[in-house]
Amino acid sequence: MSLLELKDVHAFYGGIEALKGISLTVNEGEIVTLIGSNGAGKSTTLKSICGQVKVTGAITFDGKNITDQAVHQTAAAGIAHVPEGRRIFPRLTVKENLEMGAFSVKDKDVVSQMMERVFAYFPRLKERLRQLGGTMSGGEQQMLAIGRSLMMQPRILLLDEPSMGLAPILVEQIFEIIRELNREGMTILLVEQNAYQALQIASRGYVIQSGEMIMEDEASVLLESRKVKEAYLA
Amino acid sequence: MISDLLHSLPQVLVDGLTLGAVYAVVAIGYTLVYGILELINFAHGEIFMSGAFIGTAVMLMFESAGWLGAMPGWLAYMLIMAAAMLVTGLMGVGIERVAYRPLRSAPKLISLISAIGVSFFLQDLVRFIAELSTGSYLISSSTLYNDNLQLRVSKLGGSLGDAFLKTNTVILIVVAVLLMVGLDLFVKRTKWGIAMRAVAQDRETAALMSINVNKVIALTFFIGSALGGATGVLFAQQYGTVDPFIGYVLGIKAFTAAVLGGIGSIRGAMFGGLFIGMVEMFASANLGVLTSGNFGGEYKDVFAFAILIVVLIFKPEGLFGKAVKEKV
Ligand SMILES: Nc1ncnc2c1ncn2[C@@H]1O[C@H](COP(=O)(O)OP(=O)(O)O)[C@@H](O)[C@H]1O
Numbered sequence: 020m021s022l023l024e025l026k027d028v029h030a031f032y033g034g035i036e037a038l039k040g041i042s043l044t045v046n047e048g049e050i051v052t053l054i055g056s057n058g059a060g061k062s063t064t065l066k067s068i069c070g071q072v073k074v075t076g077a078i079t080f081d082g083k084n085i086t087d088q089a090v091h092q093t094a095a096a097g098i099a100h101v102p103e104g105r106r107i108f109p110r111l112t113v114k115e116n117l118e119m120g121a122f123s124v125k126d127k128d129v130v131s132q133m134m135e136r137v138f139a140y141f142p143r144l145k146e147r148l149r150q151l152g153g154t155m156s157g158g159e160q161q162m163l164a165i166g167r168s169l170m171m172q173p174r175i176l177l178l179d180e181p182s183m184g185l186a187p188i189l190v191e192q193i194f195e196i197i198r199e200l201n202r203e204g205m206t207i208l209l210v211e212q213n214a215y216q217a218l219q220i221a222s223r224g225y226v227i228q229s230g231e232m233i234m235e236d237e238a239s240v241l242l243e244s245r246k247v248k249e250a251y252l253a
Numbered sequence: 254m255i256s257d258l259l260h261s262l263p264q265v266l267v268d269g270l271t272l273g274a275v276y277a278v279v280a281i282g283y284t285l286v287y288g289i290l291e292l293i294n295f296a297h298g299e300i301f302m303s304g305a306f307i308g309t310a311v312m313l314m315f316e317s318a319g320w321l322g323a324m325p326g327w328l329a330y331m332l333i334m335a336a337a338m339l340v341t342g343l344m345g346v347g348i349e350r351v352a353y354r355p356l357r358s359a360p361k362l363i364s365l366i367s368a369i370g371v372s373f374f375l376q377d378l379v380r381f382i383a384e385l386s387t388g389s390y391l392i393s394s395s396t397l398y399n400d401n402l403q404l405r406v407s408k409l410g411g412s413l414g415d416a417f418l419k420t421n422t423v424i425l426i427v428v429a430v431l432l433m434v435g436l437d438l439f440v441k442r443t444k445w446g447i448a449m450r451a452v453a454q455d456r457e458t459a460a461l462m463s464i465n466v467n468k469v470i471a472l473t474f475f476i477g478s479a480l481g482g483a484t485g486v487l488f489a490q491q492y493g494t495v496d497p498f499i500g501y502v503l504g505i506k507a508f509t510a511a512v513l514g515g516i517g518s519i520r521g522a523m524f525g526g527l528f529i530g531m532v533e534m535f536a537s538a539n540l541g542v543l544t545s546g547n548f549g550g551e552y553k554d555v556f557a558f559a560i561l562i563v564v565l566i567f568k569p570e571g572l573f574g575k576a577v578k579e580k581v
């Protein structure tokens with residue numbers, strides 16, 4: 020059984036239909052990537068999963084129907100969404116940002132264990148605990164955003180363009196960490212415009228265009244596909 | 254002239270501190286709600302007034318039941334305070350639920366009008382209840398700790414005069430400071446306090462952290478309103494008489510204090526409250542002297558509003574506020 024499944028999901032912003040009946044599955048332990056150009060509906064797909072937009076269709080997580088569940092409830096159920104643009108709390112310190120990630124974790128020992136684990140991935144964060152989130156560089160903020168979501172001990176990570184606006188060397192680092200998280204068992208749904216790199220670390224991929232899934236296949240197959248090459252890897 | 258100013262200075266400081274402490278705690282209520290909803294909760298002045306009435310009502314109840322002599326003053330004070338804080342806190346939660354939450358995605362102006370509506374509703378409701386039960390909307394009760402103290406500042410020499418106050422003045426200032434320190438610690442140190450700040454900064458992302466945003470907003474209203482209600486009790490104990498309209502002008506001045514400090518900033522609200530309290534008392538004592546009798550102390554109210562206008566024109570983000578970037 021797949022961990023996350025979307026079936027014929029439609030999403031609307033007012034009268035605009037941003038998703039026109041998409042389907043997608045993510046199995047436990049996979050990295051699945053969703054690629055597409057600007058405005059295709061990638062972010063809307065992630066927002067549909069975590070309850071930020073109203074949808075019709077069916078979304079199931081771990082066998083339970085989570086369609087239109089409140090955002091804080093999907094988060095508590097184990098879906099961590101690292102939003103586009105990172106969305107660090109700018110006037111909370113790094114430590115407070117991390118603590119908010121662990122908001123629904125009751126046990127303080129677990130929180131500090133999780134924090135140590137986050138520091139193992141991102142040693143930089145440990146040096147900056149007292150700094151305000153908003154004063155960090157883009158790369159550091161992305162690390163904090165991922166670290167913050169790990170504090171939730173999620174069962175799946177939804178990453179929305181984690182490489183956006185970062186220098187190539189940082190992009191490299193972020194992708195390496197995504198791969199490492201996955202090796203340690205984390206299931207990941209990765210949204211990227213950086214299609215080449217995303218397909219290289221993913222096992223499967225979906226291509227979305229104007230709110231419709233136009234392709235779905237093994238990542239290696241998509242990497243070789245002429246259509247994908249022309250449209251997204253140029 | 255200088256010696257006149259100096260003579261009244263000790264009294265001005267005591268009165269300014271007292272009034273300033275009241276403004277400061279009420280201002281925090283405005284700033285907390287604004288910080289989280291970007292809404293000016295105009296009903297907050299009426300929450301303060303309701304606190305004063307509840308405190309007075311419980312006091313009258315104690316009196317008529319003959320319990321007042323039977324229990325120590327501090328216990329009566331604490332019970333009155335607790336009752337007023339609980340009821341006003343719940344009122345705040347109810348007001349948010351009924352008058353603001355359904356309008357949360359509507360334009361801000363609509364919520365503002367709703368807030369003004371709630372404000373008038375509470376004035377009339379309290380007036381109705383007061384007149385129904387006592388025949389008058391001006392209500393007095395006996396007060397606790399009303400023995401007079403004299404600060405013999407004149408002994409320090411110069412032209413300084415003495416300052417007169419009551420034991421309750423000291424209680425008012427101390428309790429107000431404790432409330433502010435407690436709130437500051439809560440917001441800085443506790444998980445729910447940090448969540449309040451997180452929701453204020455980015456509501457959507459806070460929800461992604463599994464924070465129940467509605468619960469945090471309700472908590473914010475509870476705390477802000479309970480602080481306002483507690484201040485109402487302190488006020489009623491200080492002045493002995495309350496009426497349904499005491500929250501109106503006081504609320505606007507406390508709001509001015511919040512704007513001066515930088516609306517959304519808790520420490521700014523504290524500073525703004527003290528500043529306006531001081532300015533007002535200074536004006537009230539000295540305007541006559543300074544203008545050779547052309548303007549009397551009754552013009553003191555002008556200052557709060559002049560400050561409001563000057564701040565809004567020259568430094569709309571306030572002294573401690575951050576220039577707000579328009580949210581995309
Ligand atoms: N809040 C919104 N209101 C109205 N339209 C929106 C909103 N957010 C996104 N859209 C529209 O929905 C479509 C999909 O957007 P999005 O999912 O953000 O694309 P992507 O993440 O692939 O760049 C676009 O046409 C975009 O203009």
Ligand SMILES: [Mg+2]
Nearest residue numbers: 061062063103
């Ligand atoms: Mg997007």
